Amino acid sequence: MKTFKFGGIHPNENKFTSALAIETMQMPKLLAVPLAQHIGKPAALIVKVGDEVKKGQCIGEADGFISAAVHAPTSGKIKKIAQHPHSCGKFVKTVFIETDGKEEWVKGLNTFKIDFKKLSSEERLEKIKNAGIVGMGGAGFPTHVKMAPPKDKRIDTLILNGAECEPYLTADHRLMLEKPCEILKGLSIIASFFPENLKVYIGIENNKPDAIKRMKEKALPLGFEVITLKSRYPQGGEKQLINAITQRTVGNGQLPFDVGCMVNNVATAFAIYEAVCKNKPLIERVLTVSGMALRSKKNIKAPIGTMFSDIVNFCGGIASGKMNLLISGGPMMGKAQYSFDVPVVKTTSGILFIDELKLAEKKERPCLRCGRCEEVCPINLKPILLANLAQTNVEQAQEYGLSQCMECGSCAFVCPSKRDLVHWIKYAKVMNANLDAIAKCKLQSA
Amino acid sequence: MIEILTPLLILSVLTFVLGLCILFASKKFYVKTDPMVDTVIAMLPGANCGACGYPGCAQFAAELVKTRDSSKICPIGGDGLSYELGRILGITMDEAKPVACVVLCNGNETTTKFLADYKGIQDCWAVKEILPSVKQCAYGCVGLGSCIASCKYDALKIVDGLIKVIFENCVGCGACIDKCPQHVLKLNEKKARKYHVACLSTDNGGVTRKYCSNGCIGCMLCVKACKFDAIKVENFCAVIDEKKCVNCGLCAKVCPVKCIQLTKYAMAPKKIPLKIEDSCDGCNAPCPVKEVGENGTLGY
Structure with a gap:
């Protein structure tokens, strides 16, 4: 196998x-559709508060090369557009749709079966x-x-x-x-x-x-x-x-x-x-x-x-x-x-x-140097080294393959000391991005 | 006996020859520096904070001595140091505009509700990666103190889950400003009385009220109270126009949530301990350490 x-x-x-x-x-009474549901630039809003939308109507257009459109999941009225919690942990611009239960599709959508071989x-x-x-x-x-x-x-x-x-x-x-x-x-x-x-x-x-x-x-x-x-x-x-x-x-x-x-x-x-x-x-x-x-x-x-x-x-x-x-x-x-x-x-x-x-x-305990995190890493990184560098020298972490980590969590799962390895690696990534941003600012102002 | 003497002899000859080499090198490759630069470095606070715009005190001193530019000021030393530097260099220094750090958040543990039971890494940036903030307000101080390590003057501490500036210690170097993910630290002009709005929330009044009893709700009372048209409300948050504000305090009196705060700075110039240790360089300027008396005789 x-x-x-x-x-x-x-x-x-x-x-x-x-x-x-x-x-x-069943369709809930209120839907909250975030405009950022993908990697890349959030979709550009094309509706406003009070608009009636139909099922499948585009409410946010792809904005830029790496972006994706967002559609209304059902027919209803747009109640408000506000920042709202998103599962990524940040606040994201979200369109609230008050559903009317009619489930009216936009004309031409969800109607016929097309043979894809006939399309270019x-x-x-x-x-x-x-x-x-x-x-x-x-x-x-x-x-x-x-x-x-x-x-x-x-x-x-x-x-x-x-x-x-x-x-x-x-x-x-x-x-x-x-x-x-x-x-x-x-x-x-x-x-x-x-x-x-x-x-x-x-x-x-x-x-x-x-x-x-x-x-x-x-x-x-x-x-x-x-x-x-x-x-x-x-x-x-x-x-x-x-x-x-x-x-x-x-x-x-x-x-x-x-x-x-x-x-x-x-x-x-x-x-x-x-x-x-x-x-x-x-x-x-x-x-x-x-x-x-x-x-x-x-x-x-x-x-x-x-x-x-x-x-x-x-x-x-x-x-x-x-x-x-x-x-x-x-x-x-x-x-x-x-x-x-x-x-x-x-x-x-x-x-x-x-x-x-x-x-x-769970509570973090000191690292035992057992090496299990290195054993299970699917990309052959050294998670504990990256996590330690995150606390001491973030720039150096880049040399040890920080950006390759896909945050699968295998290392944190096997760690007998329950160390927050993935969170530290995420932290290192953020701090590295910050260093780059600060360096760029300094270059511009100089 | 010979076993001891041989290495001893070899080593002493080697030492002598190498010593000569060093002597030759030090004479041949001697870099002449202005002794004034060392004097100025010794007078500067030595924190290498970068508030002057140079990487550290040494570079600032070199540039100051070279250009004798009266606009180059060490913001930390303030007027006291500027005066002393001017005396040494024989120029009249510009007036230093002292600044100090203020916190644009007023939501501590008791006034702001907590969002979740956060048990992860105790660092503000790590929190921001997975949550809007530890507290319910997404705009205010996270309260885990990522900025504290950047302060070399012990001017920042966490009190009741909110960062606090100890004004006696803050020198306004600005090292902490970049370290805050929420941008709640700001450099303010240091005046005897200075008002600032201690809130950054752009949520509407009802939402802010729900999350924090100290947050600005955009009620416009301060705008009406101001006789100088110096305060306005943008995105449900009051903003003071620094140019128009006369720091009279009328707005702070009417603020129902008490988020317009007064800071009283001690304005007496801070005494900078001078670090010139032993010798006199013969600098021909009025003596900063009173080593040379008025009639040119040594004071000690």
Whole structure:
């Protein structure tokens, strides 16, 4: 069984929801749609307070090269536009839509099924761009930018990421079981952007045997190969997945297209199918709502902009007095949240309600120099060295590969002293960016 | 005996030869410096804080001695030091405009509610990476004191979860300004009485009120009270126009949340301990350390 070369861990899977079908959530009364749901520049607002919007109407246009459009998830009236908490931990300009329950689509959207083979590649790219699709695995890189790599880079391997290595999360798993044909059609659309002799792989971890079987059945006639991967975190990381499937190594400062690969998430492929074949913008996503503090765990399809509090109500509320931690995303890379007002965004793959006191009440102890963090680092960095440099000499951390760290959290997970390694590395990145900004200011003023 | 004498001899010869080399080098490659520069360096505070615009005190001294520019001022030494420097260099120095650091936030532990039970790295920048702030107000002081380490004069400390400037110690070097992720530290002109608005919240009045009982709610009372048209409300936050303000304090009296604050600076020039240790350079200027008497005789 294939897997990636360096490091990695295998935390408790805790995939409680893998046997539960995706439930569609009813439309909440108020939606909060942030204008920044992707990497890059936030979308430019094109509506104002009091406007009536229809389902699928564009409310924020892509502003700049790396940016993505934002659409209204349902019909209703714009109540206010204000700064609002976002799952990234910052305040983001957010459009509040008071839903009217009519679910009126904009004319021409979600009406007919289009055969994508009849469209030219420019038309397909334009549709993906207009639908505001971003990488739904977590990073949120605008897909239309990814689909048009520089001319001199040749893509010969396309990988569909169905690894879902994060514990608890089962959203991609359920999507593969319930919508395999749609996902594969989305994959065919992605494949149609690139030359004929393209190899297409679908990487799925071996803890999802039913998904592997279902995808194998459907993918065989299309000529796509399903690869069974050994369950290991962080297999769903772009560089790790490429390494596991093709044995190619994406080096320092390189991007996947430098080694001829492209990786797309299962949910992204599904969104691409909906955008191209059904003219449907990205206005809803499948996510896992799990954790021991929740009364009933579910896989749900929720509109973008649904606040966590509505989701809690839909899942029967929180078992009294048990909750200690609210995480948006998976337990390894997700971010702890301080409010239930945070909305679901395009990159929210799960919401976890953790009851373990251990997680919330951990205390940092001195480093034992055991070296386990170096052992598990999937990019061969020295996490404790970076964390120590963050406190003493931030500039030097750059020489030890600070910018390569993808913050997967493997090091902090295995650390017997419970050191906040990832947080220190994030801190070092911020401080480095600050140093650069200050140096630039000084240059300008001099 | 010979085993001891041989190395001893070798070493002494080696020492002598190398000593000669050093002597030759020191004469041959001697860099002539102005002795005045050393005198000026000794008089400067020596903190290398960079408030003068030069990387450190040595560069400032070299530049000052070279150009004799009366506009080059050490803001930390203030007027007292400027006067002494001017006497040595034989020029009349410009008047120093002393500045001091003020905190543009008034929300301490008791007035501002906390956002979450933050247990991560105790550093403001680390907090800003994952949360708007530790407190509910996203504009004010985070209260973990990332700025304290940058202050060489012990003028910053955390009191009740809010940064506080100890005005007696603050010299206005500005080293802390960049260190605050929230930009709540600002350099203000040092006057006997000086008013500033201690809030940066641009949320509307209701929201600010909800988060912090000391925050500016943009009620406009101060604008109406001001007889000099020196205060206005921008984005629900009062801003004082430094040029028009006469520091009369009418606005502070009417402020319902008491976020317009008065700072009283001690204006007496700070005594700079002069660090000239032993010798007289024969500088021909009026003697700063009273080593030379009025009629040119040594004072000791």
